[in-house]
Amino acid sequence: xxxxxxxxxxxTSRQELFSKAIQQARKLHKDAKQLQQAYLEKQGLSMNLNPxxxxxxxxxxxxxxxxxxxxxxxxxxxxxxxxxRSLLEEVLDEQRNNLNTEDLEFHQxxxxxxxxxxxxxxxxxxxxxxxxxxxxxxxxxxxxNLSLFERKLRGYKVLLExxxxxxxxxxxxxxxxxx
Amino acid sequence: SxxxxxxxxxxxxxxxxxxxxxxxxxITWKVNGSDVDTSxxxxxxxxxxxxxxSYNGLYSCFEDSSGDLQDQISLRIGSPPREPVVxxxxxxxxxxxxxxxxxxxxxxxxxxxxxxxxxxxxxxxCQRDAVHKNKCHLKFYQMFSSLKYKVTVTAxxxxxxxxxxxxxxxxxIVKPDPPEKxxxxxxxxxxxxxxxxxxxxxxxxxPDTFPLKFFLRYRPLILDKWQHVELSDTNSxxxxxxxxxxxxxIQVAAKDNDIGTWSDWSVPIxxxxxxxxxxxxxxxNQPPLITTTTSSSSVPPxxxxxxxxxxxxxSATTIP
Numbered sequence: 259x260x261x262x263x264x265x266x267x268x269x270t271s272r273q274e275l276f277s278k279a280i281q282q283a284r285k286l287h288k289d290a291k292q293l294q295q296a297y298l299e300k301q302g303l304s305m306n307l308n309p310x311x312x313x314x315x316x317x318x319x320x321x322x323x324x325x326x327x328x329x330x331x332x333x334x335x336x337x338x339x340x341x342x343r344s345l346l347e348e349v350l351d352e353q354r355n356n357l358n359t360e361d362l363e364f365h366q367x368x369x370x371x372x373x374x375x376x377x378x379x380x381x382x383x384x385x386x387x388x389x390x391x392x393x394x395x396x397x398x399x400x401x402x403n404l405s406l407f408e409r410k411l412r413g414y415k416v417l418l419e420x421x422x423x424x425x426x427x428x429x430x431x432x433x434x435x436x437x
Numbered sequence: 438s439x440x441x442x443x444x445x446x447x448x449x450x451x452x453x454x455x456x457x458x459x460x461x462x463x464i465t466w467k468v469n470g471s472d473v474d475t476s477x478x479x480x481x482x483x484x485x486x487x488x489x490x491s492y493n494g495l496y497s498c499f500e501d502s503s504g505d506l507q508d509q510i511s512l513r514i515g516s517p518p519r520e521p522v523v524x525x526x527x528x529x530x531x532x533x534x535x536x537x538x539x540x541x542x543x544x545x546x547x548x549x550x551x552x553x554x555x556x557x558x559x560x561x562x563c564q565r566d567a568v569h570k571n572k573c574h575l576k577f578y579q580m581f582s583s584l585k586y587k588v589t590v591t592a593x594x595x596x597x598x599x600x601x602x603x604x605x606x607x608x609x610i611v612k613p614d615p616p617e618k619x620x621x622x623x624x625x626x627x628x629x630x631x632x633x634x635x636x637x638x639x640x641x642x643x644p645d646t647f648p649l650k651f652f653l654r655y656r657p658l659i660l661d662k663w664q665h666v667e668l669s670d671t672n673s674x675x676x677x678x679x680x681x682x683x684x685x686x687i688q689v690a691a692k693d694n695d696i697g698t699w700s701d702w703s704v705p706i707x708x709x710x711x712x713x714x715x716x717x718x719x720x721x722n723q724p725p726l727i728t729t730t731t732s733s734s735s736v737p738p739x740x741x742x743x744x745x746x747x748x749x750x751x752s753a754t755t756i757p
Contacts, residue, residue, distance in 0.1 A: 319582035426581040432646045
C-alpha cells in the first residue's frame with residue numbers, strides 16, 4: 259500500500275487549486291510543444307518523425323480516459339511527471355555534454371520546462387492531499403545504455419509525450435474541477 | 438437476354454460487337470431506336486472514333502435475315518477516377534471525428550469509395566453516414582496519443598481506380614462547429630453599447646472539460662474593417678465602442694482552448710445600438726398640444742415615464 263510521502267502541505271481551496279493547475283498544465287503544454295519543434299531543428303531531425311519507440315517514456319495515450327477515477331488520474335499524472343523530471347534532466351545533460359554543447363539558450367529552455375514539471379508535480383500532490391489520497395513514494399529511474407542517436411531520438415520523444423501529457427492534465431484538472 | 442453495359446473512356450475508339458455473331462453475319466445497328474450511319478460499320482462490328490459523352494445511349498443490333506434482335510448494349514462514356522480529396526475533422530472532440538471525400542473531376546459514371554483508417558497498426562472502423570454517401574464517422578481509438586492517424590480513400594469505377602492518403606494527429610483536426618443562437622441587443626440609454634450573447638455549438642459534447650474560447654468580430658455595415666475581441670470562459674460580451682446610430686454586423690467563431698483550429702464564423706446577425714428618441718419640431722405659431730390628463734411638456738425629459746414612452750427604435754434582428 260502506498261505510504262503517504264508528503265505531509266504538512268497547505269491545502270488551498272479545491273477550485274483555486276485546479277484552476278491554477280489548469281493554467282500550469284496549459285503553459286507546460288505550450289512550452290513543451292515549442293521546445294519540441296526547436297529540438298527537431300537543433301538536432302536535424304525530420305518534422306514527420308514519429309518514433310514508435312518508448313525508452314520507458316510515459317505515453318499519454320489512453321483508450322479509456324473518460325472512465326478514469328480521480329485517484330487514477332492524479333496517480334498516473336504524478337508518476338508520469340516524476341519520470342519526465344528525471345528524463346528531462348538526462349536530456350539536459352546530454353545536450354550540455356554531447357548533443358548541443360554551446361546552445362545555452364536551449365539549455366535554459368529545457369531547464370525552464372523542468373521547473374514547470376516540478377510545479378505540476380507539486381500541484382498534483384496538493385490535489386491528492388485535498389482529496390485525502392495517499393501520495394506514493396517515488397523511486398528513481400534506472401539509467402539506460404543508449405547510443406548517441408537513440409538519445410537524440412529519445413529526447414524528441416520525451417518532449418512529444420510531455421506536451422501530450424500536459425494536454426491530458428489540462429483535461430484531467432478540468433474534469434476534477436467540475437466536481 | 439437483358440441489356441449489357443459497356444463502359445468506355447472519353448476520347449477512345451470503341452468497337453461494339455453484336456453478341457457472338459461471326460464476321461460474316463449481316464447486321465443492322467440502331468442507337469436509341471434510330472439507324473446508325475453505315476460508314477461506321479466494320480462487318481458486324483460498330484466502330485466509334487474518339488468518343489464523347491454524346492455517344493452515350495442504347496445500341497441494338499438485328500440480324501438482317503431474321504430481323505431478330507441479337508444484342509443490346511448500353512454504352513456509358515466516362516473517365517477513371519482521379520485522386521480523391523480527403524478531409525478529416527473533429528467537431529465532436531473527444532467523442533470522434535469524421536472524414537469526407539470528393540473527386541475533383543467528374544467521371545460521368547458510377548464510382549465506389551473505400552476508406553481505411555489506421556492508427557499506427559490498428560485499423561479503426563469508419564461508420565458510413567446515413568445521409569451523406571461521401572462521409573463516414575470514426576471514434577478516437579485513443580486520446581492524447583502521439584501516434585498519427587492514416588486515412589486512405591480509394592475511388593474505383595469500371596474504368597480504373599485511384600487513392601489518396603492523409604496523415605494527421607488527433608489534435609490538428611479538431612475544429613468545432615460555429616457558435617449557435619447568436620443574439621445582439623441594444624442597451625437602453627447606452628448609444629455606444631450592444632450586448633452580444635451566443636451558445637456553445639450543440640455538437641460539442643463536453644464543454645466543461647473541453648472548454649471553448651470564442652472570437653467575436655463586429656463592424657458597422659457601412660465599413661469594411663472588422664473589430665475583433667477574443668474571449669474565454671464566457672458566452673456573452675458587451676460591445677462598448679459601437680458607433681452611435683450605425684447598424685452593425687456581428688459574427689462569432691469558436692475554438693478548443695488548447696488544440697485545433699477556429700470554427701467557421703457564425704451566421705451574421707445585425708443590430709443597431711440604442712438611440713435617443715428624436716423630439717418632434719415645435720413651431721412658434723402652433724399652440725402646444727394640451728392633453729386631457731397631463732401635458733407632455735410638464736414631464737421632465739429624464740423622468741422614467743417619459744423614458745418608457747420613448748420607444749427603442751432598434752430591435753435586434755436574430756437570424757437563427
